[in-house]
Amino acid sequence: MAHKKLGDLLFEMGLITQDQLQEALAIQRETKQRLGEIIIDKGFLTEDQLVEVLEFQLGIPHVNLYRLHLDPSVVHLISEPLARRYTLMAIAMNRNKLTVAMADPLDYYAIEDVQMSTGFQVEPVIASRTELRTYIERFYGIKESVDELQNLIPKEEVDLTAEVTDENSPVVRLVNQIIHQGVQQGASDIHIDPEADAVRIRYRIDGMLHTQQTLPKAMQSILIARIKIVANMNIAERRLPQDGRMKVDFELRQIDIRVSTMPTVHGEKCVMRLLDVKNAVMNIQKLGMSESNLNLFRKMIQAPNGIVLITGPTGSGKSSTLYAALNTLISDEVNIITIEDPVEYQLQGVNQVQVNYTTGLTFARGLRSILRQDPDIIMVGEIRDNETAEIAVRAALTGHLVLSTLHTNDAASTISRLLDMGIEPFLVASSVVGVVAQRLVRRVCEHCAEPYQAPEAEQRWLSARGYPTTHLQKGRGCGHCNNTGYKGRLAIHEMIVMDEPLRSLILDKRPDSDYRNYLQSKGFKSMLEDGLTKAAMGLTTVTEVLRVTIRD
Numbered sequence: 001m002a003h004k005k006l007g008d009l010l011f012e013m014g015l016i017t018q019d020q021l022q023e024a025l026a027i028q029r030e031t032k033q034r035l036g037e038i039i040i041d042k043g044f045l046t047e048d049q050l051v052e053v054l055e056f057q058l059g060i061p062h063v064n065l066y067r068l069h070l071d072p073s074v075v076h077l078i079s080e081p082l083a084r085r086y087t088l089m090a091i092a093m094n095r096n097k098l099t100v101a102m103a104d105p106l107d108y109y110a111i112e113d114v115q116m117s118t119g120f121q122v123e124p125v126i127a128s129r130t131e132l133r134t135y136i137e138r139f140y141g142i143k144e145s146v147d148e149l150q151n152l153i154p155k156e157e158v159d160l161t162a163e164v165t166d167e168n169s170p171v172v173r174l175v176n177q178i179i180h181q182g183v184q185q186g187a188s189d190i191h192i193d194p195e196a197d198a199v200r201i202r203y204r205i206d207g208m209l210h211t212q213q214t215l216p217k218a219m220q221s222i223l224i225a226r227i228k229i230v231a232n233m234n235i236a237e238r239r240l241p242q243d244g245r246m247k248v249d250f251e252l253r254q255i256d257i258r259v260s261t262m263p264t265v266h267g268e269k270c271v272m273r274l275l276d277v278k279n280a281v282m283n284i285q286k287l288g289m290s291e292s293n294l295n296l297f298r299k300m301i302q303a304p305n306g307i308v309l310i311t312g313p314t315g316s317g318k319s320s321t322l323y324a325a326l327n328t329l330i331s332d333e334v335n336i337i338t339i340e341d342p343v344e345y346q347l348q349g350v351n352q353v354q355v356n357y358t359t360g361l362t363f364a365r366g367l368r369s370i371l372r373q374d375p376d377i378i379m380v381g382e383i384r385d386n387e388t389a390e391i392a393v394r395a396a397l398t399g400h401l402v403l404s405t406l407h408t409n410d411a412a413s414t415i416s417r418l419l420d421m422g423i424e425p426f427l428v429a430s431s432v433v434g435v436v437a438q439r440l441v442r443r444v445c446e447h448c449a450e451p452y453q454a455p456e457a458e459q460r461w462l463s464a465r466g467y468p469t470t471h472l473q474k475g476r477g478c479g480h481c482n483n484t485g486y487k488g489r490l491a492i493h494e495m496i497v498m499d500e501p502l503r504s505l506i507l508d509k510r511p512d513s514d515y516r517n518y519l520q521s522k523g524f525k526s527m528l529e530d531g532l533t534k535a536a537m538g539l540t541t542v543t544e545v546l547r548v549t550i551r552d
Contacts, residue, residue, distance in 0.1 A: 006106045007035050010045070015053065020044045034087065036104045037129065047128050048447065054126045060105050061125045063091065065135050066483040072139060074098075077118050080140040086110035087132050089139070096120055101127035130480060137181055142213055145174040149219055174219075175226045176248070179257070181212065182274055183250045185482075188315075189274065192227075194220050194267035206442045206489050207315065210482065224261065224268050231259040239263055245342070253278060258342065280345050281320045282327045288490035290530060296495045297436060301325045301403070306433035307396040309383075311408040317440050317491050318405040319344055322379060325403055326350060329377055337373055339366040340381035355381070363388040371395055380404040386422045393423055396431040410527065411437040411496045412515040415506055429503040435496040439527060439548040441540045442486035445475035449538065458542040465532060473538035490539060492531040492549070494524070 007025060010016045016024075016039065024038045031038075040047050055062040068091060077098065078090045088110060092099040098120035102110065105124035114122050148170035178201055182190045187203035199220045201213040215223070228235045231244030244259040256275040261268050281287060289297060300308045308325075310318045323345055326336060330349040341355035341363070351373075353366050363380060364387040370378055371391075382405050383389045396402045408414045414435045418428045452474050454462065462469050475485025496502070496519060505514055516524075531545030 005035075006104055007039075009057070009106065010039070010053065013053065013057065015049070016044045034104060034107075037087075040129070047130060051126055051128055054105060058106075063101055063125050063127050064478065064483075065089070065091070065101060065127055065131050066477075070135070070139070075139045077120070078114060079117065080136075082113060082117060083136050083140060086113070087129055087136070088114070089127070089132055089135060090118075091125070093120070097123050099123045099125060101125050101132060103127065103129040103132055128480075134185070137177075137184065138212070141177045141181065142174060145170045145177060146215060146219070149174060149222070150216060171219075171222050171226050175223065175230070178213075179248055179255070179272070179274075180250060182272075183255055183276060186279070186488075187274060190272040192223065192270040192272075194264060194269055196266055199223065205482070206484075206486055207440060208442075208484070220267050224270050227259060227270055227272070228261065231257070233259065233261065238268055256344075275344050277345060281317075281324050282345075284321075284324045284328050287321055287324055288534075289493055290525075290533065292525070293493050293495055293530070296434070296497055297325075300434035300436075300495075300497065301329060301401070303401060303433045305396060305399045305401055307392060307402040307404065307431050308433050309404055309406050309414055309435045311406045311411065311414050311435060311437045312439055313407060313409075315440070316438055317489075318438065319381075321436065321438065321491070322381075322403055322405065323347065326377070326379055329401075334376040335374055336377045336379070337370045337375045338379035338381070339363055339370060340379070350379075364391055367391045367395070371400075375400060377401045377403070382406070383421075389418060389421045389423055393418075393427050393431045396433075397427070408437070411435045411494050412512050412519065414496075415515060416512050419506075419509065425507050425509055429498075429506040432498050434498060436493055437495075437527060438491045438493045439531075440489045440491055441531060441534070441544045441548055442484075443488040443490050443540055444473050444538065445478065445481035445485055445487035447480040447487070448475045448478035448485065449473045450476055451538075454542065461542055461546070462532060462536060465529060467532055467536040469536070471536060471538045472542075474541050486544070490534065492527050492534060492545065494527045494530060496524070 007021050011021050024035055027038050028035050036050055039045050051062055054060050070091060074090050074093050083089055086107060087103040089101045090098055091101050098118060100114060100122050102124050105126050111122045111124060178190060182203050185203060185205055187205050189204040191202040193200040193202060197217050199215045199217060200211055202209045203212050225235050231246045233242045233244040241262045246257050246259060248255050258273040261270045310321050312318050326347060330336060337351045339353045339355060343352045343354045355361055355363060355366060363384060367380060367388060368391060378395055378400055380392055383392060392402050392404055406414055406417060408417050415428060419425060452472055454469050454472050459469055475481055477483035477485050481487040501518060505518060528549045531549055534540050535542045535545050
């Protein structure tokens with residue numbers, strides 16, 4: 001099968017049709033794109049199917065890059081332009097042989113080019129295109145800028161303002177690459193952590209932090225200075241916390257970034273929160289609610305007036321639920337006004353106001369002004385104090401639908417939290433329409449999901465609540481999920497819809513346990529139960545559900 005082309009091989013094996021091959025070849029002639037890439041992009045084959053064909057039909061070994069300890073000196077035997085052009089990477093060297101992981105190991109032009117440029121005989125192995133791109137970015141993307149920057153930074157402290165502002169300087173490229181890698185990997189936050197002798201770059205992906213790079217300590221000041229300049233922060237102030245904002249372009253879309261700096265014993269720590277509209281959930285049907293919870297939620301947000309509260313800790317997806325609800329309610333017939341800190345995503349047809357403490361525009365003050373703007377629906381980003389809670393409840397009682405968030409552990413304790421904030425029981429009972437409590441759990445990676453036999457402890461959790469254990473799945477770890485077994489997240493919920501018996505309990509100022517006992521008698525489904533249902537369906541794992549719902 002020597003020198004057989006990839007397209008001919010796939011056609012001969014009956015995996016693609018003659019028409020599909022011709023279409024792919026026509027696109028290739030026009031765009032100069034790799035044929036395998038076109039076949040995957042067009043949906044003729046999946047990446048996994050392509051890898052399988054090359055591995056089993058041609059006997060070409062398949063490697064998982066995340067399982068290898070890659071030596072940078074070996075990787076850089078192949079130049080960056082060559083690695084990017086052909087989507088390949090050097091992974092091992094033995095005497096005069098260089099093992100090269102390739103997305104298309106049948107590309108003999110690529111093999112010849114590598115042999116000519118390195119002087120080594122090439123032994124091709126196959127790796128997934130997604131994995132190769134991630135690792136090419138990791139090894140080449142930042143290294144060149146880091147090397148340049150290291151040569152630039154002098155031993156003594158001097159003014160590097162010109163470098164921080166010059167768009168072609170290595171520090172500017174380095175910051176852009178750190179952000180672009182974060183967006184590419186689906187990170188929600190990028191942490192720049194100062195340490196005693198280094199600077200650590202960490203990405204929060206699916207709720208978990210992962211170390212991406214460790215940079216020399218000398219780069220700390222210039223790196224933070226560049227971020228501050230772009231985010232319109234005070235570059236000279238290093239002793240006080242600061243907040244800023246910036247926008248970056250990535251693949252024809254704009255990413256909004258919130259920046260926060262904080263002085264630590266080793267220098268300033270910086271956290272960038274990436275707000276990517278592509279990842280925003282703007283449809284309540286995509287919130288991952290069970291059918292019964294979705295119906296309850298629809299009923300809540302379609303109420304003519306009253307207050308609907310979304311509760312949970314920071315990072316539990318409350319804002320996404322609020323935005324999805326607002327998006328459902330947008331129409332020409334209603335006036336929707338929000339007050340947020342900050343405005344994360346801009347919604348067409350909604351008047352959004354940003355809190356500004358320096359000018360005195362607080363949640364409470366903004367909310368009072370909103371009530372003079374003839375609103376039908378009001379969204380308050382968060383109820384933080386008694387004053388905001390009082391105005392929100394009064395607005396709900398005077399014919400407005402109010403949506404807001406609170407920090408509580410579960411739905412039942414939300415009632416006690418409002419009472420603790422000084423809201424009279426009769427106001428809580430008559431204004432609250434419903435409460436949604438939620439958490440985010442990691443979703444089993446669909447690329448490496450496989451059935452598994454639950455350990456005895458997990459079986460007990462499921463069996464005691466009547467859940468089957470026949471469809472349990474977990475990820476074995478692959479390049480798509482960075483060897484974690486999880487890719488993406490979904491929400492688990494519990495919901496309270498206010499009714500007369502519950503109002504009576506609130507008027508009597510009963511403890512949380514009484515609310516829970518009454519709700520359970522009415523068939524209330526807790527977050528734990530909703531999570532276990534999703535684990536039993538193979539969407540997440542029991543371990544993951546217990547991690548976010550069970551408190552020690």
